[in-house]
Amino acid sequence: MKENVVIIGGGVAGMEAAKQLLTLGYNPVIVERSAQLGGHVAGWHKLFPDMSSAQELVKGLRRDIAEANVFLETRLNSLQRTKSVYTVELNNGVRLTSRAVLIASGFELFDASKKEEYGYGVYDHVITNADLEAWMNGREDNRIPAQPQSIGFVHCVGSRDLKAGNSQCSKVCCTTAIKQAIELKERFPEAEVYCFYMDLRLFGKKYEDFYINAQRDFGVHFIRGRVSEVGETIDGRLQIKAEDTLLGKPLKVQLDLLVLMSGMVCNPIAKQLADKIRLQIDSDGFLKSRDNIAAIGESNQPGIFYAGACTGTKTVPETLAEARAAALSIHTYLMNQ
Amino acid sequence: MIYEGKQKIWSDYQKEIPDDHWYYVRSCIRQNFFPASERMFTEITRNVLGKDMYETPFHTTCGGIAYHADTIPQETVMTIVARQFALMTEAGYENYCPSCITSFGNYAEILETWREFPELEARIRENLWKACRREFNKPKYLAHTSDLIYHWREQIREKAKHLLINRETGEPLRIVEHIGCHYAKMFPHKGVGGAEYPYVLAGMVESWGGEVIDYPERRHCCGYGFRQYHVKANRGYSVSNTHKKFESMEPFHPDAIITNCPGCPYFLDRWQYVIAEQTGKTYGRNGYGIPVFTYEELAGLVLGYDPWDLGLQLHQVAVEPLLDKMGVEYDPKAKYLGLNKEDLMKPEMPSSIKCC
């Protein structure tokens, strides 16, 4: 009889951890709220820096965890600890016991309509990064014009914004914006594409190359300054205002499409879990690791482990690496008990 | 424009507005700018809607203008405001409605500050006591008078004689709503509809049959900006901001502008003349400007009051084009007759903008 390890969340973190746990000889049980595995990544189109397919990544992971137990469209009713065993009750009546629980609840995209000034949901041609990925994956979106002449990207929507309740940088939006700018430029070569940024944070492997490519090969314009407000002109175009902070001058431009780079906020489920078993929340609103350097995948509770964006904004490779690390941490923990 | 998106936001920003028993406070400057507006407010609320609207001649300025012009410190303003609240408390009211947007913003700001810093409130109570031996209760409800008209908009619609509909075409009139900056920009939750898409005036326009125009510079200041107008050296900046708004709304061809702030209608009205003098450009049809109204004036027109009783002859931009569209009857000859029917003489007319 293989030992159960309950994994909360069936995104790439949960799947990767399940894959490793299967190899290590455990019986991972994934509890996923939605109807499919893959989490946010399943909704993305291409992943930077090599423009590899997000679908392929998710498909591969799904194949790898075919032997794992997966509960889709399932929620936790309760999570309780008795001595060193956690009892998990699901809303479908299933009761699981497990000595280790991995929280891989991930993030939630910031609700762009909260930034009312950008008019998401109010103006006809304002979309989010996630909408754009879905469109590139084939979903129809009549907010995206057939032949846009000018397109804007607003970085840091709901990130680095105390007024929006998020002080943290969402880390991936700069690169995502550049990636999406390039993808739109490929589809609409005639369009002028403007990226409105506060700082460009292109920290990862080959991300800076992305930036140069966008400038040199695609002519994407980068404007340092946050968009302050969006209005609609008589012909239904968007007029945005910003300050060019490098020139110290106010600026406006008319656009046919505005893409809001919604940042990451901690999935509220993580907070509910935290209440249930007294996990700590860090100052950035994400789950607090036992140690942000040495033990990012461990909680303050024995047997509760973390992987991925539940502890902070992460890229996909970081998430996968953490999932692998968490699997090993769980294994070590269970062996030593 | 996705109307449902706006409705969702409007539903997020609603405030509780009691239906009756208000302590009414006038604005310092509205009497001079558009003298009939405040009188029309009391007329409509008391006589048409039958509400209890208490007023006392002992109230003063709230200090907002001086505060925003950086001439008096905050504690002074707070003490003045505390006295206003004391008058309300003494009169036995707990619902406070100022006619001025800056006052409304001022009160909202002070109440919020006291909520955050109770020790400050205690000090102000002490100041007030030392100054004039008065004590006060904070108002239970604070609403701007436009909030009240908004609140009673459907009752006004029921009694309406004219709607905001072009009588000839049957189309809704296209109205620009301009909200005073101090209404909700500081505290979005204090305003009906929030700061980005305020509903307080839009709601009136919609109820009375008109259509609201959402133009790019909708959020922009009217140009008054206190210091910008009061200091003559800055006045060019003031009019430039107004100009920017008109340039932005021009392609939409608005039939009228409705405002809820003392300064806004004044500057949107008068600067049209100055802009026409300086650039030769007018923004209405056939050389006319775009008529600018306070919400009380518009409510008065909807309820069928005589335009000249509403003081519309004191507008710089001619209101007649809108009256014609709405089908409001008026006697052009009576425009410059005083209350005693004596001829006040027609003022000199500018050449750059048609003023009837």
Added chain:
Amino acid sequence: MIDRIPSGFHPFVIPFLAGMSFVFLYCILGVVKIIYELSWAERRKLFLSLINPKYIYKNLRDIFLDCLIHVKLWKRNKLLGYMHSSIAFGWFMLIVLGHLEVFLFVPGRINLFYYPIFFNYFVAEDAVTLRGSLLFFLMDFFLVIVLSGIILAMIKRISSRLFGMRRTTRPSVMNNIGLYALWAIFPLRWLAESFTAHISGGSFLTVPANYLFREFLGNDLNMLPTWWAYSIALGVFMFVLPFSRYMHIPAEMLLIPMRNAGLKIRSARKGFARVQVLSCPNCGVCIDACPMTVNRGNVKDCTVYLTRQIRRNNERRIDEISDKCLMCGKCEALCQVGVEGPNLRLMQRATRSYRISPDFRDIDTEPMIAAAQGSKVLYFAGCMSRLTPVIPESVLSVMKKAGVDCTWMDRDDALCCGRPLFTAGRIEEAKQLVAKNEEIIIRSGADTLLVSCPICYKMFLENYHLPGIRVVNYIPYMYDLVKQGRLTLRKSDVCYVYHDPCELGRGCGIYDEPRKLLGRAAAIAEADKNKVESICCGGSLGSLSLNFQQRERMTKAALDNLYTSRADAIATACPLCKATFARYSDRPVHDMAEIIDART
């Protein structure tokens, strides 16, 4: 020797006559046009030189040595030298001897200028002349010389590598027609003269051929067609000449007197520039010389293509070629004819019109003048040295050690020397900077202007008017200090290779002092290409349009050349070379000043 044809005429001479007349007329008109395009002062200078015996001698000597013997080419490449001089000198001798024959044997025909060319057709041998006479022998001898040259030319066309040329030019259509016509002329002449040799006589080449042909072909019917062919080949060559590279033959004869008279290129296309352009023989030496052609790149941007595009009036390409050049001067230094590629480009750049022009006249120089006063020696480091501060610091340190009281003119606020604007063709703007700097230098009270940047140095030498002030480069100056015993150098074991900066070496002719100075401080090794053949570091301000990636390749190629010396370190005397090399070099790069400072 007697006239064989009483009329002294045959229609086959017509192609030659027509071609010759055309060339003659074309050249006369061309000369008139060029003279007309010269300024009054230039014209005066030229005419005065043409009546000066000293210049006449010099012109004749240069034309003989350069145009006929190709002395410069001999020095550079013996095979190419032989090829060119065999054709040019051999042909020249055939013409001279032909005239001599006419003069000696049929003096009555001396006025027919096709006669010496087709002499063998028009005459019959009589008893007076003997078979195998000296003239016949000489004619055949020079024909053999020319034919050997033609054979070499054919081989070169097939494989230029055999001649030590890595790359050569791609001939245009006109050049090809001219080339094939030229190749055809001499074998045809040999055939024609051979067919006629039993009548007109001949020597070791034509007479045996005559026997051979007569043995096989039997009759004289082949005679006329070969003479026709010979004349046609000549005619074609003459007609093509003005439109091909062979124009360099007459043009060079004008170039030499003009250059000797001291004319300079002052216009982009006209006058002396036109002569320069026409004088380019399209040999392609500049292609291998050019530092831009590393990895087969930019071949079409070498001087040979500039002259070609100027002749074609291809404005777009002219602009591109003019803007790209590093202006290192190597093509000019190695050019056999002396075509001034960089100057042609500079004048081309100077024709550009700009909508924005800088104006430096209102810059206040008083603070700079005040800062420059105080010493007899005024030191100018230049803008670029601010990015290599070790250079000015070392120069000043060496001066201090030698007891030279020296003021640093551009320590704080300073103006550029003007050379970058000058080489960009913005000459008027550069002059404004020159005027400003002249004022500072003159009012500083110094009598010596010490310059460490060779770019500035060249500008100060050539474009500044500084009466009573000696402009000196820091290397000769330091070497003098060493010779005077004011500086004592300790020799180190480090082996340096000295890189000649373009502006100091080819630009100002300073090759030996740096080596002598460096030799006292360290061991020296030489790179494969050095001195006049030194390869530009790629950082040159001369180029306007070369981008970073293209320059990177050039810098690496220049470094590879320096590495051939197997030296431990690289020494140079230019802030730009130092900074550029340092970017990619696998060994230390030091400025001369640094080395001298360390060894004193």
Added chain:
Amino acid sequence: MTDFGFHLSKSSQLDLSRVDRERLNRLYELEPGARICMTCGSCGATCMAAPYSGMSVRKMLLHIERGLDVKPLLSKCMLCGKCTMVCPRGINTRNLILNVCKLYD
């Protein structure tokens, strides 16, 4: 026209929709490096003309891309090339400057 003692002031707001794209694209064509500036400011820091005209290639590029006048900035450029030497992205700033001088006024 009445003199009120005050005048409409020119808007300082930049309108990107009105930038001359054709001319800008021509500039990009002539000097592709114009696209890749990352506004680090090295050029301005090293500029010999900066003390006289506030010149910086970064600023010049921003002015052009936003449709502002570049003439005053360029009025003291000596084309010395230090900006080319220090540019971390290897932009051929001199070619850029010369082409700006050709295309803009």
